[in-house]
Amino acid sequence: MSDRLPGFSTLAVHAGAQPDPTTGAxxxxxxxxxxxxxxxxxxAASLFGLQAFxxxxxxxxxxxxxxxxxxxxxxxxxxxxxAVASGHAAQVVVLQQLLQPGDEFIAARKLYxxxxxxxxxxxxxxxxxVVWADPDDIASFERAVTPRTKAIxxxxxxxxxxxxxxxxxxxxVARKAGVPLIVDNTLASPYLIRPIDHGADIVVHSLTKFLGxxxxxxxxxxxxxxxxxxxxGGKYPMLSEPRPEYHGIRLxxxxxxxxxAIACRVLGLRDLGPALSPFNAxxxxxxxxxLPLRMQKHCDxxxxxxxxxxxxxxxASVSYAxxxxxxxxxxxxxxxxxxxxxxxxxxxxxxxxAGVNLVSKLQLFSHLANVGDTRSLVIxxxxxxxxxxxxxxxxxxxxxxxxxxxxxxxxDKEDLIADLEQALSA
Amino acid sequence: xxxxAYPDNYIRGILNSVKSIAMVGASPQNVRPSYFAFKYxxxxxxxxxxxNPGHVxxxxxxxxxxxxxxxxxxxxxxxxxxxxxxxxxxxxxxxxTLDPLPKVIWMQLGARDDAAAMKAESVGIKVVMNRCPxxxxxxxxxxxxxxxxxxxxxxxxxxxxxxQGMRLSLNRMSVGGGDTAASDRAAKNKAEQS
Ligand SMILES: Cc1ncc(COP(=O)(O)O)c(C=O)c1O
Numbered sequence: 001m002s003d004r005l006p007g008f009s010t011l012a013v014h015a016g017a018q019p020d021p022t023t024g025a026x027x028x029x030x031x032x033x034x035x036x037x038x039x040x041x042x043x044a045a046s047l048f049g050l051q052a053f054x055x056x057x058x059x060x061x062x063x064x065x066x067x068x069x070x071x072x073x074x075x076x077x078x079x080x081x082x083a084v085a086s087g088h089a090a091q092v093v094v095l096q097q098l099l100q101p102g103d104e105f106i107a108a109r110k111l112y113x114x115x116x117x118x119x120x121x122x123x124x125x126x127x128x129x130v131v132w133a134d135p136d137d138i139a140s141f142e143r144a145v146t147p148r149t150k151a152i153x154x155x156x157x158x159x160x161x162x163x164x165x166x167x168x169x170x171x172x173v174a175r176k177a178g179v180p181l182i183v184d185n186t187l188a189s190p191y192l193i194r195p196i197d198h199g200a201d202i203v204v205h206s207l208t209k210f211l212g213x214x215x216x217x218x219x220x221x222x223x224x225x226x227x228x229x230x231x232x233g234g235k236y237p238m239l240s241e242p243r244p245e246y247h248g249i250r251l252x253x254x255x256x257x258x259x260x261a262i263a264c265r266v267l268g269l270r271d272l273g274p275a276l277s278p279f280n281a282x283x284x285x286x287x288x289x290x291l292p293l294r295m296q297k298h299c300d301x302x303x304x305x306x307x308x309x310x311x312x313x314x315x316a317s318v319s320y321a322x323x324x325x326x327x328x329x330x331x332x333x334x335x336x337x338x339x340x341x342x343x344x345x346x347x348x349x350x351x352x353x354a355g356v357n358l359v360s361k362l363q364l365f366s367h368l369a370n371v372g373d374t375r376s377l378v379i380x381x382x383x384x385x386x387x388x389x390x391x392x393x394x395x396x397x398x399x400x401x402x403x404x405x406x407x408x409x410x411x412d413k414e415d416l417i418a419d420l421e422q423a424l425s426a
Numbered sequence: 427x428x429x430x431a432y433p434d435n436y437i438r439g440i441l442n443s444v445k446s447i448a449m450v451g452a453s454p455q456n457v458r459p460s461y462f463a464f465k466y467x468x469x470x471x472x473x474x475x476x477x478n479p480g481h482v483x484x485x486x487x488x489x490x491x492x493x494x495x496x497x498x499x500x501x502x503x504x505x506x507x508x509x510x511x512x513x514x515x516x517x518x519x520x521x522x523t524l525d526p527l528p529k530v531i532w533m534q535l536g537a538r539d540d541a542a543a544m545k546a547e548s549v550g551i552k553v554v555m556n557r558c559p560x561x562x563x564x565x566x567x568x569x570x571x572x573x574x575x576x577x578x579x580x581x582x583x584x585x586x587x588x589x590q591g592m593r594l595s596l597n598r599m600s601v602g603g604g605d606t607a608a609s610d611r612a613a614k615n616k617a618e619q620s
Pocket of ligand 1: 086087088089112114115155159184186187205206207208209218219220370371
């Protein structure tokens with residue numbers, strides 16, 4: 001029983017899972033049940049009072065989901081995790097623990113379009129005010145800090161253009177401001193970047209993308225780094241103050257360095273309700289077992305495709321941090337040395353019409369609104385994922401009208417290049 | 427002992443060997459962390475003794491409160507201190523007057539007193555600070571995994587189905603040991619600042 005740190009691939013297969021104690025089943029069973037019997041009244045009371053470890057009801061926790069939670073926590077180097085129904089649900093649950101109405105959070109302007117919408121509209125109606133900052137200008141984060149700032153939110157590799165964020169620099173701003181840094185690590189996955197190693201206090205994922213990896217299941221997860229001290233100054237009452245929902249328990253005092261994950265479960269998931277189906281958890285877990293293999297192939301293919309596009313006469317520019325000439329290449333070498341991810345954009349000399357034409361001519365690439373599938377995907381963000389932004393905001397978030405986004409799959413790269421070649425010349 | 431990061435085998439050795447635990451600062455209030463830990467450890471088979479001068483004459487889950495360590499009147503393996511860092515030293519000093527000495531002094535999550543730890547270690551007592559024995563037991567047995575917590579252990583063995591009152595095996599393969607690197611670093615920075 002030596003304390004030896006297993007490698008990432010070993011954790012991807014084993015962390016959180018052990019043979020089922022009842023049946024010996026080696027694959028993680030799908031505990032497709034809403035509820036779990038109590039041993040007796042005292043056991044029930046202990047579970048409801050958070051005094052005992054165990055299962056009550058699948059909206060609060062489920063054994064299949066728990067395996068997924070421990071696995072992702074292990075891969076990210078966090079103390080605990082909470083799986084929820086989608087990436088968007090993860091974002092709501094995280095911010096509900098941190099913000100009261102009237103509070104602010106700072107978010108990088110380069111984000112998935114859906115997150116920009118969520119922050120701008122849905123969260124505004126909760127009284128959570130987003131303040132935008134430019135991830136290419138670290139000082140803009142510092143300038144955005146006010147006494148009401150409760151968190152900073154960034155993407156490690158930003159959707160759609162695959163730009164790389166300087167996590168360490170922004171974590172320094174967060175530490176100085178005394179607020180946690182939340183990193184959406186969806187496009188990198190922990191195989192490429194582990195934000196906690198660079199100063200993140202909370203990591204969120206849309207499991208729908210590379211972690212699940214097969215385009216078949218929605219899911220989201222929140223990872224607690226165990227690094228933030230929630231007790232100071234009463235700034236985070238969900239964690240530091242006695243909770244009336246639980247007869248006066250103080251979560252940080254009781255659960256220490258995984259209190260945030262517990263708060264998300266017992267104050268967020270329990271009361272807001274976006275529970276992940278155990279079936280989806282099973283599908284995503286199966287996907288994670290091959291994450292290191294898939295992710296490397298995604299990146300290798302993406303680099304080959306980006307290089308091909310960069311040399312094509314119909315292409316105006318390629319934005320892929322893995323290219324030596326790219327603006328983000330230095331950051332990519334630092335944060336994602338194994339590969340710069342597989343989601344990136346390029347623009348066509350023929351503008352909007354050429355983009356629409358390309359999408360319609362492609363045979364292998366699927367035209368749809370997702371990323372991180374085994375299959376290669378294509379979309380025109382300006383008319384879809386980012387369509388609700390105005391033109392200036394589209395350009396600022398890297399989704400101008402001439403821009404096409406690719407999510408490169410794990411097919412043979414020669415076939416992907418051939419498909420792009422025929423579609424560009426058609 | 428490096429009190430910034432404990433190897434799992436150190437914690438495992440303690441939890442596998444101690445039988446009796448005196449909990450200083452045990453609370454009868456069922457939302458206090460000490461109550462949680464007391465109840466859990468009793469259910470996992472430890473011989474628990476609640477120590478709290480404010481509650482003498484009452485009992486905690488059937489175990490009578492005693493006022494102080496010296497009132498226990500029999501050898502105890504471990505003292506688990508549920509007091510703030512500033513109240514640790516007198517408890518450790520009292521523990522050092524016991525005969526036989528306890529084998530382990532454990533300070534609860536959030537509590538740390540390096541001078542008190544040194545004193546205890548100088549007479550051969552093992553010390554754990556800023557940890558919870560319930561959390562560590564749950565982690566090393568992986569029972570805490572039900573809560574989505576990273577147990578930092580792996581096992582390909584089929585464990586018996588856990589039931590109430592059963593001791594669980596703590597002998598799974600450890601992943602790195604101690605806490606996660608990031609949370610250890612944060613705790614150390616905090617200790618240095620205060
Ligand atoms: C970076 C990023 N974050 C969050 C989300 C939202 O995830 P979900 O669709 O699972 O709610 C997405 C989805 O596209 C995404 O790309």
